[in-house]
Amino acid sequence: MIHPLFLAHDGSSSLADIPKQRIPEFRQSILDAIRDGARLSALFGCPVNNALRLFAVLAHGDTGKLSVTSTEAVDSSYPALTPECPQAHLFEREIYEQWNVDPTGHPWLKPVRFERARAGGEGSRPIPVNEAAARREMTFFQVEGEEVHEVAVGPVHAGIIEPGHFRFQCHGETVLHLEISLGYQHRGIEKALVGGPSKRTFHYMETLAGDTTIGHATAYCHNVEALAGTSISARAQAIRGIALELERMANHIGDLGALAGDIGFLPTLSYCGRIRGDILNLTSLVCGNRFGRGLIRPGGVYFDIGSEMVETIRERLHSILQDAQSAVGLLWQSSSVLARFEGVGTLDAETAKSIGMVGVAARACGLRQDIRHDFPAGVYRVARIPMAARREGDVMARAMVRWLEMGHSAAFILDQLDVLPEGPVSGEVGMFPAASHLSVALVEGWRGEICHVAVTDATGRYQGYKVVDPSFHNWFGLALVLRTQQISDFPLCNKSFNLSYCGHDL
Numbered sequence: 001m002i003h004p005l006f007l008a009h010d011g012s013s014s015l016a017d018i019p020k021q022r023i024p025e026f027r028q029s030i031l032d033a034i035r036d037g038a039r040l041s042a043l044f045g046c047p048v049n050n051a052l053r054l055f056a057v058l059a060h061g062d063t064g065k066l067s068v069t070s071t072e073a074v075d076s077s078y079p080a081l082t083p084e085c086p087q088a089h090l091f092e093r094e095i096y097e098q099w100n101v102d103p104t105g106h107p108w109l110k111p112v113r114f115e116r117a118r119a120g121g122e123g124s125r126p127i128p129v130n131e132a133a134a135r136r137e138m139t140f141f142q143v144e145g146e147e148v149h150e151v152a153v154g155p156v157h158a159g160i161i162e163p164g165h166f167r168f169q170c171h172g173e174t175v176l177h178l179e180i181s182l183g184y185q186h187r188g189i190e191k192a193l194v195g196g197p198s199k200r201t202f203h204y205m206e207t208l209a210g211d212t213t214i215g216h217a218t219a220y221c222h223n224v225e226a227l228a229g230t231s232i233s234a235r236a237q238a239i240r241g242i243a244l245e246l247e248r249m250a251n252h253i254g255d256l257g258a259l260a261g262d263i264g265f266l267p268t269l270s271y272c273g274r275i276r277g278d279i280l281n282l283t284s285l286v287c288g289n290r291f292g293r294g295l296i297r298p299g300g301v302y303f304d305i306g307s308e309m310v311e312t313i314r315e316r317l318h319s320i321l322q323d324a325q326s327a328v329g330l331l332w333q334s335s336s337v338l339a340r341f342e343g344v345g346t347l348d349a350e351t352a353k354s355i356g357m358v359g360v361a362a363r364a365c366g367l368r369q370d371i372r373h374d375f376p377a378g379v380y381r382v383a384r385i386p387m388a389a390r391r392e393g394d395v396m397a398r399a400m401v402r403w404l405e406m407g408h409s410a411a412f413i414l415d416q417l418d419v420l421p422e423g424p425v426s427g428e429v430g431m432f433p434a435a436s437h438l439s440v441a442l443v444e445g446w447r448g449e450i451c452h453v454a455v456t457d458a459t460g461r462y463q464g465y466k467v468v469d470p471s472f473h474n475w476f477g478l479a480l481v482l483r484t485q486q487i488s489d490f491p492l493c494n495k496s497f498n499l500s501y502c503g504h505d506l
Contacts, residue, residue, distance in 0.1 A: 012226045030056050041059045098115060153165070190465055197224070197461075197462070218240055221297065239286075239425060257269045260331060265330075271323065302426065314414060342392075351480060385408050435458055436463070438456075
């Protein structure tokens with residue numbers, strides 16, 4: 001049996017060294033790794049030498065290693081992984097939608113982004129192979145029974161929220177099942193990356209999910225630097241880490257305020273909105289953009305943090321922490337808040353692990369997994385940050401993990417400012433190898449694991465580029481926590497996950 005290749009995190013390998021297994025061996029190696037505690041970080045198709053090749057990237061958190069294996073999709077179908085490995089369910093739906101390779105036995109082959117409906121003209125993807133498949137594309141799951149009814153929400157929502165459709169199957173006010181249908185934000189970014197790098201490539205990375213500019217840009221740079229054999233300075237690594245933790249803090253405090261708003265607790269809502277702006281302004285102080293666009297670049301960063309700026313950031317951060325303590329402290333002191341947070345939207349660790357959840361939502365269920373700990377890269381190799389986790393798996397746990405991570409991120413930033421290394425902040429990036437290579441990068445974004453996989457051809461251009469935003473892993477978790485909940489709890493549960501529509505749709 002051909003075994004998977006273990007790949008150094010943020011390292012690359014010749015494509016010729018990536019094992020090409022037969023379908024049964026490919027399936028079994030994935031299932032064996034999952035049973036041994038690995039997580040399926042990516043499963044995708046990529047044309048290589050005029051043949052469709054399926055790649056699987058598995059993260060072994062206990063050993064800090066990544067393994068990669070592949071198979072050629074020589075037939076139009078293969079036995080689905082999903083019945084034995086629920087983590088694969090969305091990946092296999094995506095493969096079927098994009099490449100018309102049918103995972104036989106998959107329980108729900110509905111499109112992920114409805115790409116076929118948009119395709120047309122030369123190079124368009126194949127249409128469904130039969131009438132049954134066509135019907136399946138537009139079908140919603142239904143629960144039958146006396147007094148069972150449906151409630152449809154979206155895709156158009158009030159305010160500025162992104163589009164998504166939520167179909168509730170209810171008995172009275174109790175949710176029996178929630179189906180989440182997305183794809184409205186699909187921009188075809190992965191397809192646009194093929195043939196790059198180009199002048200537009202980095203713009204796509206910074207706008208994959210606007211609230212995760214630093215996370216996705218950093219993951220992309222790790223891949224570029226691994227493929228080019230480029231090392232970046234310790235100072236640039238520290239600045240990237242500071243920017244990533246500022247991004248985490250800004251989004252976590254914003255989410256805590258939004259959770260307060262969903263239950264009508266206005267003092268914390270108002271204060272947290274202002275504090276979020278203060279943190280975003282720290283990022284703007286460094287690079288001129290509140291979301292960090294223009295800061296990260298292959299080879300390092302575009303902007304340095306001088307001694308005067310260090311003092312300014314330190315002073316403002318201390319003030320922000322005092323204000324945040326006052327604002328968020330109101331939440332934990334209010335019995336009405338605790339009554340709405342505790343025991344609502346609960347998910348256990350076993351279920352969270354089986355469906356492959358990541359990030360805040362996973363750690364709130366008791367799963368101790370964090371890329372900064374399990375697969376440290378850059379500054380996190382030398383400066384560790386505590387892991388925040390809870391066991392309850394409810395709205396309260398997800399809120400508390402955010403609050404704890406804010407404190408850890410602030411302490412990390414202050415420590416890095418105290419010991420900011422000397423040296424340049426950027427360097428030259430070499431050329432990609434003139435041979436097909438594969439590179440994998442993992443970054444702990446503020447929502448959770450970000451996975452980027454680059455596949456280059458013999459000319460050093462991308463013949464495939466796969467992006468897995470943490471939301472891709474976690475949307476089904478939101479659907480599960482709604483089961484047996486009151487439908488009125490949906491806004492609160494939804495905000496406690498705060499997943500990205502455009503990051504999922506790409």
